[in-house]
Amino acid sequence: MDQNTTSSSSAIVIIGSGLAGYTVIREIRKLDKTIPITLVTKEPGYFYSKPMLSTALAGNKEASQLVSTPADGMASQLEINILALTDVNAINSSKQIISTSHGDVAYRKLVLALGADQICPSVQGNAAHEMFTVNDLEDYAKFREAIQGKKKVAILGAGLIGCEFANDLVLGGFGVDVIDLASHSLGRLIPETAASELQNKLSAIGVRWHFNTTVQSIDRVNQQLSITLANGTVISSDVALSAVGLKPRVDLAQAAGITTGIGIQVNRELETNQPNIYALGDCAEVEGLVLPYVMPIMQAARALAVTLTGQRTALTYPAMPVMVKTPALATIVSPPAKGAVGEWKNKPIEGGLEARFESADGKLLGFVLMGTATAQRGALTKELPAILT
Numbered sequence: 576m577d578q579n580t581t582s583s584s585s586a587i588v589i590i591g592s593g594l595a596g597y598t599v600i601r602e603i604r605k606l607d608k609t610i611p612i613t614l615v616t617k618e619p620g621y622f623y624s625k626p627m628l629s630t631a632l633a634g635n636k637e638a639s640q641l642v643s644t645p646a647d648g649m650a651s652q653l654e655i656n657i658l659a660l661t662d663v664n665a666i667n668s669s670k671q672i673i674s675t676s677h678g679d680v681a682y683r684k685l686v687l688a689l690g691a692d693q694i695c696p697s698v699q700g701n702a703a704h705e706m707f708t709v710n711d712l713e714d715y716a717k718f719r720e721a722i723q724g725k726k727k728v729a730i731l732g733a734g735l736i737g738c739e740f741a742n743d744l745v746l747g748g749f750g751v752d753v754i755d756l757a758s759h760s761l762g763r764l765i766p767e768t769a770a771s772e773l774q775n776k777l778s779a780i781g782v783r784w785h786f787n788t789t790v791q792s793i794d795r796v797n798q799q800l801s802i803t804l805a806n807g808t809v810i811s812s813d814v815a816l817s818a819v820g821l822k823p824r825v826d827l828a829q830a831a832g833i834t835t836g837i838g839i840q841v842n843r844e845l846e847t848n849q850p851n852i853y854a855l856g857d858c859a860e861v862e863g864l865v866l867p868y869v870m871p872i873m874q875a876a877r878a879l880a881v882t883l884t885g886q887r888t889a890l891t892y893p894a895m896p897v898m899v900k901t902p903a904l905a906t907i908v909s910p911p912a913k914g915a916v917g918e919w920k921n922k923p924i925e926g927g928l929e930a931r932f933e934s935a936d937g938k939l940l941g942f943v944l945m946g947t948a949t950a951q952r953g954a955l956t957k958e959l960p961a962i963l964t
């Protein structure tokens with residue numbers, strides 16, 4: 576699989592075979608069927624839907640069952656060259672070359688779609704290293720293997736991913752403890768009243784909550800994990816999963832002199848500060864915003880494809896609500912922008928809850944819809960201001 580820097584080098588090189596990498600390629604192909612594209616990825620190059628990772632355990636799905644298209648199928652469908660199981664180690668932005676574990680690859684345009692790492696907090700104890708994170712198919716396979724034949728899972732983090740795993744694992748027959756520093760679930764996204772609704776529904780199917788505390792140590796005692804919380808509670812569990820948040824992968828970019836903040840910083844055209852290098856997806860920070868969700872990636876991929884095929888195009892973000900995949904209580908969140916001034920107003924309705932975050936003059940700036948209220952998604956989304964105009 577050696578790839579040397581020759582005149583046949585691809586016009587466009589994409590690093591990363593996640594949703595961001597593949598979506599930008601799909602969008603480019605809608606506009607240009609022939610421009611040479613090379614995809615370089617650490618992964619096998621298959622396409623799978625990452626959001627399914629937090630809903631597939633209940634159905635006892637194997638990792639391989641979640642692959643929708645293998646690498647060779649993607650390569651022929653999109654007419655691209657895929658360098659799979661290939662690490663990109665460095666970017667030389669002046670020579671326009673990337674160094675990989677299989678040789679150098681030259682580019683005219685380079686797209687960083689590197690994703691993010693799940694954060695694994697450092698805790699004490701002889702089994703601290705046994706904490707799992709699930710952010711790709713390989714992680715999923717390892718986690719699934721670890722819980723085979725087991726009964727209890729402790730989840731650190733009651734955010735979107737933590738709640739989804741909690742619901743899925745309970746449906747899969749596991750006892751679940753969820754631990755979070757915040758006072759309620761989905762802490763940064765929704766108000767306490769709405770969070771209580773979700774917690775009550777998840778408690779009713781067996782989730783145990785531990786709020787306002789964190790994990791201090793994890794020790795293996797007689798085949799079990801003994802998890803000591805900062806509030807003194809000790810939980811006995813078989814497996815521990817961390818779902819406390821994501822850290823955009825910025826190291827490769829940073830080492831190449833690309834400006835980074837929380838993520839790889841790009842302008843509205845998704846350009847980094849280095850010529851011909853772009854970034855999108857979970858690794859990218861656009862005007863201070865890191866939005867690690869599907870909808871922002873689709874928007875960014877569409878705009879970037881137009882830019883890469885010759886017409887500089889600025890990214891816009893409409894309001895983009897996110898569905899929390901907790902079947903115990905259907906929930907859709909569209910949190911207000913950071914620093915937005917207003918207050919939450921709850922409107923309980925038959926079989927659901929509508930919580931609106933409104934400015935002093937009654938403008939809708941964010942919402943949470945639960946249960947039957949999720950039917951209002953379309954109407955309320957239209958009322959919301961765009962995130963980036």
Ligand SMILES: Cc1cc2nc3c(=O)[nH]c(=O)nc-3n(C[C@H](O)[C@H](O)[C@H](O)COP(=O)(O)OP(=O)(O)OC[C@H]3O[C@@H](n4cnc5c(N)ncnc54)[C@H](O)[C@@H]3O)c2cc1C
Pocket residue numbers: 590591592593594595596615616617618625626627628629661662663664688689690691709710711736824827855856857858866867868869870872897898900
């Ligand atoms: C469990 C879970 C559930 C989710 N559910 C939802 C949901 O319901 N709705 C929603 O909107 N969002 C959801 N998300 C978020 C959404 O899935 C992500 O925002 C999206 O998949 C990120 O895609 P990406 O391409 O940016 O990153 P990734 O999918 O992480 O892809 C990054 C790629 O870069 C490659 N890479 C990185 N560094 C290198 C290197 N040095 N060399 C070579 N290759 C490299 C990786 O191998 C990988 O192929 C969920 C996320 C998780 C983890």
